[in-house]
Amino acid sequence: MNKEYIHIILADDDEDDRLFFTDAFKELKISTKVNTFNDGVELMHYLNDPEAVLPNVLFLDLNMPKKNGIECLHEIKNNARFDNIAIAIYSTSSSEEDIEETFVIGANIYIKKPSDFASLKKILSEVVSINWQYHTSGLNKDNFLLRL
Amino acid sequence: MKAFLKFDFNIVTKKLLEEKLDGFGVKYSIVGFGEIEFLEELTPEKLEAITTLLNGYGIEIIENQKSILVQKIKDLIAEIVLQENNLNVKSSAYLADKLNHSYGYLSNLFSEVTYTSIENYIILQKIELAKHLIVNEKLSLTEIAYKLNYSSVAHLSSQFKNTTGITPSAFQRIIERRRKIANEK
Numbered sequence: 001m002n003k004e005y006i007h008i009i010l011a012d013d014d015e016d017d018r019l020f021f022t023d024a025f026k027e028l029k030i031s032t033k034v035n036t037f038n039d040g041v042e043l044m045h046y047l048n049d050p051e052a053v054l055p056n057v058l059f060l061d062l063n064m065p066k067k068n069g070i071e072c073l074h075e076i077k078n079n080a081r082f083d084n085i086a087i088a089i090y091s092t093s094s095s096e097e098d099i100e101e102t103f104v105i106g107a108n109i110y111i112k113k114p115s116d117f118a119s120l121k122k123i124l125s126e127v128v129s130i131n132w133q134y135h136t137s138g139l140n141k142d143n144f145l146l147r148l
Numbered sequence: 149m150k151a152f153l154k155f156d157f158n159i160v161t162k163k164l165l166e167e168k169l170d171g172f173g174v175k176y177s178i179v180g181f182g183e184i185e186f187l188e189e190l191t192p193e194k195l196e197a198i199t200t201l202l203n204g205y206g207i208e209i210i211e212n213q214k215s216i217l218v219q220k221i222k223d224l225i226a227e228i229v230l231q232e233n234n235l236n237v238k239s240s241a242y243l244a245d246k247l248n249h250s251y252g253y254l255s256n257l258f259s260e261v262t263y264t265s266i267e268n269y270i271i272l273q274k275i276e277l278a279k280h281l282i283v284n285e286k287l288s289l290t291e292i293a294y295k296l297n298y299s300s301v302a303h304l305s306s307q308f309k310n311t312t313g314i315t316p317s318a319f320q321r322i323i324e325r326r327r328k329i330a331n332e333k
Contacts, residue, residue, distance in 0.1 A: 030263055100318065104325045110313075129263045133272055136262070137222060138157070138206075143279040145322060147313030 005031040006128055007053060011043040011072065012036065012061035012090065017113070021059070024121045030128050040067025044075060047082065054085055057131050059111075062091040062098070070105070077106035086131050086144065099147065108144045123148045150331055154284055161207070168201055182223055218261045220247060221254060225266070229273045229296070239270060275311045278304065282316060283323050289316055 010021050018036045025032045035055070037043040043060075044067065046052055058076070062069035069089060076082045088109035089102045099110050109127055114120045126148060134144055162178060169176050172194065175187035190198070199209050210216050224246055228239050243266070244251040258266050274296055281287045281295065289301050298304040308316045 100322060103314075103322045104329070106326070130272070132263055133269065139272075139276050140280065143276065143283065143323070145312055145314060145319060 005033055006057065006132065007055045008032050008034045008057050008059070008128075009043070009046075009055040010034065010036045010059040010061075010090070011038075011040060011064060011069070012059070013039055013064045014061070017061070020117060020120060021124075024117065024124050027121060028125050028128065030125075030132065032128065039064045040069065040072045043067075043072060047076070054082065056084075056135065057086045057088055057109075057127065059088045059090040060107075062089060062093060062102075070102070073102065073105050073107060084141075086134070086141070088127060103145055108141070109146045109148070111148050152284070164205060165202075165207075168205075169198070172198060174198075180223075182219060214257060214261055217247065217249075217254070218258055221258055221266065222269070225270055225273055229270065229277055231297075240266075271307060271311060275308055278308060278316070279319065282320050 008025060010018060012018050012021070018038075022034050022036065025034050035046075037046060047054070060069040060072055069091070073087060073089075076085065076087065086108045087106065088111055089099075089107045090111050090113060091098070092113050093099075094112045102110060109131075111123055111127070114123060127146070130146060133139060134141055165178060165184065169184075174190065174194070177185050177187060179185050202209065210219060221243060224243055225239070228242065240251040240255075243254055247254060255266050258264075258269070262269065264272070278292050278296060281292045282289075287295070289304060292298075293301045293304040296304065298307070305316055308314075308319070312319065314322075
């Protein structure tokens with residue numbers, strides 16, 4: 001039977017954002033396991049380990065040192081092993097061009113980082129719930145685009 | 149060369165089940181979408197072997213009663229959404245009647261198991277179908293609104309935007325650009 005929890009990974013260089021993020025997940029109804037990484041190199045190192053437990057949803061900050069979110073997104077989309085991971089861009093940018101570009105490269109979700117904890121919780125809860133529907137109801141993941 | 153495929157999941161699933169179950173030499177009948185009746189007692193070993201084989205195709209035998217009821221609700225919703233003509237009854241009354249439970253009970257159970265409400269799930273399914281029609285059938289929004297029983301194109305567009313955060317035309321543009329990139333590879 002399916003394990004009834006969702007595995008989440010966040011790559012973000014901002015320590016406060018990582019903390020906010022893990023705290024928000026602790027308060028959600030759906031049980032989750034959250035891992036965080038400080039930059040793109042650390043993240044890709046983890047994902048590329050053949051033994052790694054792959055996440056259901058991966059949240060990517062766009063501006064990270066060493067390897068940024070777009071570079072990670074390209075690498076992930078070019079490796080079929082990661083096909084089942086839903087990718088959420090988690091960024092401060094709200095430029096329409098940036099947003100459409102990340103969707104075209106293959107992101108499923110685009111989240112503009114909210115400024116307060118309550119909105120963050122609401123957004124993450126929505127992401128996890130919709131992703132759960134894709135996961136459990138056989139919806140077409142190629143058509144999974146969500147902007148929050 | 150790339151080809152884009154369209155599936156009828158009903159047929160795919162039925163064929164697959166028939167092929168695999170015939171291979172086991174068991175007697176069964178396919179009762180409906182997502183329901184099989186075995187016409188003989190299966191040994192635990194045989195059931196285990198069938199379960200493992202089907203799991204490999206992403207098919208799972210549901211054991212838990214709650215999950216079975218939720219699956220039935222989902223199957224009925226799929227039926228409602230695909231209905232060409234508007235149902236004369238409300239979906240809540242339809243579900244309650246078909247499943248012999250009060251809508252309140254079904255609704256609570258559904259939220260508990262799926263983390264979303266029946267209402268939201270119906271909207272999500274309709275929007276998914278709209279996406280499919282935009283991408284694979286190249287239907288116009290007017291045609292889609294009519295097919296999915298929206299009162300107007302504006303209503304469909306705003307529900308699309310509310311559910312996905314993007315407009316139907318942005319959605320179409322993104323998918324087309326993705327395909328172009330995939331074709332260039």
